Amino acid sequence: MKAKIIITPKKAVLDPQGKTVQNALDHMGYKGVTGVHVGKYIEIDLAAGTDKAAAHKALNDAAHKFLSNPVIEDYRLEIVD
Amino acid sequence: MNFAVLQFPASNCDQDCVHAVRVLGHEARLVWHKDTSLGVVDAVIVPGGFSYGDHLRCGAIARFSPVMQAVKQFADNGGMVLGICNGFQILCEAGLLPGALIRNRDLQFRCEQVFLKTDNFCTAFTSKIPAAKPLMIPIAHGEGCYFADAETLAKLKANRQILWQYCDANGAVTEAANPNGSVLNIAGIANDRFNVAGLMPHPDRASEALLGTTDGRFIFESMIAALQAKSVAKAA
Numbered sequence: 001m002k003a004k005i006i007i008t009p010k011k012a013v014l015d016p017q018g019k020t021v022q023n024a025l026d027h028m029g030y031k032g033v034t035g036v037h038v039g040k041y042i043e044i045d046l047a048a049g050t051d052k053a054a055a056h057k058a059l060n061d062a063a064h065k066f067l068s069n070p071v072i073e074d075y076r077l078e079i080v081d
Numbered sequence: 082m083n084f085a086v087l088q089f090p091a092s093n094c095d096q097d098c099v100h101a102v103r104v105l106g107h108e109a110r111l112v113w114h115k116d117t118s119l120g121v122v123d124a125v126i127v128p129g130g131f132s133y134g135d136h137l138r139c140g141a142i143a144r145f146s147p148v149m150q151a152v153k154q155f156a157d158n159g160g161m162v163l164g165i166c167n168g169f170q171i172l173c174e175a176g177l178l179p180g181a182l183i184r185n186r187d188l189q190f191r192c193e194q195v196f197l198k199t200d201n202f203c204t205a206f207t208s209k210i211p212a213a214k215p216l217m218i219p220i221a222h223g224e225g226c227y228f229a230d231a232e233t234l235a236k237l238k239a240n241r242q243i244l245w246q247y248c249d250a251n252g253a254v255t256e257a258a259n260p261n262g263s264v265l266n267i268a269g270i271a272n273d274r275f276n277v278a279g280l281m282p283h284p285d286r287a288s289e290a291l292l293g294t295t296d297g298r299f300i301f302e303s304m305i306a307a308l309q310a311k312s313v314a315k316a317a
Contacts, residue, residue, distance in 0.1 A: 009183075013228055014262055016188050066145065069138055069174065071181040072228055 008039035084109040094129035127168030140170035169279030180229030186262025190223040198248040205307035216296040225281035227263035245269040
């Protein structure tokens with residue numbers, strides 16, 4: 001069982017990395033790109049037989065408190081078998 | 082006065098802070114990140130560096146270290162805490178200061194002298210700064226772009242919690258003088274009780290003529306004056 005957490009910069013936060021990647025894509029000829037947001041992906045291995053709901057609750061707490069900073073980032077959490 | 086200077090794995094300005102305090106004739110000692118108590122101290126400095134390798138986010142891991150729980154308690158009890166550079170990032174991550182510090186606007190590590198306009202001279206961190214004098218203090222950071230949402234910024238302004246803004250040599254707060262893209266050119270702020278402050282520039286690297294500027298001393302001298310006033314008040 002795994003937890004997958006995707007962390008992205010909030011829209012209101014300056015994302016110079018996303019902007020730079022967007023410019024590079026444009027220079028390379030990939031047209032029609034209207035925005036790039038560079039974030040983080042965290043994969044957490046969970047012991048087999050872990051209670052999915054309990055793991056979701058605990059990792060949601062960890063993601064809010066530690067893995068992401070709610071001042072500047074949003075996250076999506078998913079638990080998969 | 083006795084200063085505690087925290088020491089995390091990959092702190093690299095801890096000794097500079099200890100030295101700066103001693104140059105001013107006061108005592109400072111290092112407190113290891115695993116310590117659960119600060120001992121008897123008058124103020125805490127959270128120094129610059131790359132605590133825990135800056136992994137995840139700058140300051141994100143240091144914030145949960147045992148010593149930071151003691152610092153939080155110290156601050157909650159009204160104790161004076163100054164965070165410099167990575168120390169500022171740690172205090173923001175810990176929620177002791179509002180906002181966050183993100184990658185510099187140009188994605189570059191900036192290491193240079195900057196000028197700071199002091200916006201509030203009535204605090205324990207600024208009272209000894211000569212009015213109308215832009216401070217010349219160096220920065221050295223890759224993630225010093227201060228961000229806070231509009232509501233937080235409005236509160237910071239209304240409460241006069243913005244202590245320092247990046248400015249030019251004449252004291253003008255301009256976009257060109259902003260080295261990292263910080264909102265409102267913010268270089269340093271205080272909490273709403275004004276006992277906790279943080280700034281990205283390094284007063285610890287600006288406290289001796291040999292280093293090119295002694296303007297950083299004004300910040301430490303302000304803290305010492307406030308602590309002395311407090312201890313006189315306590316004795317009376």
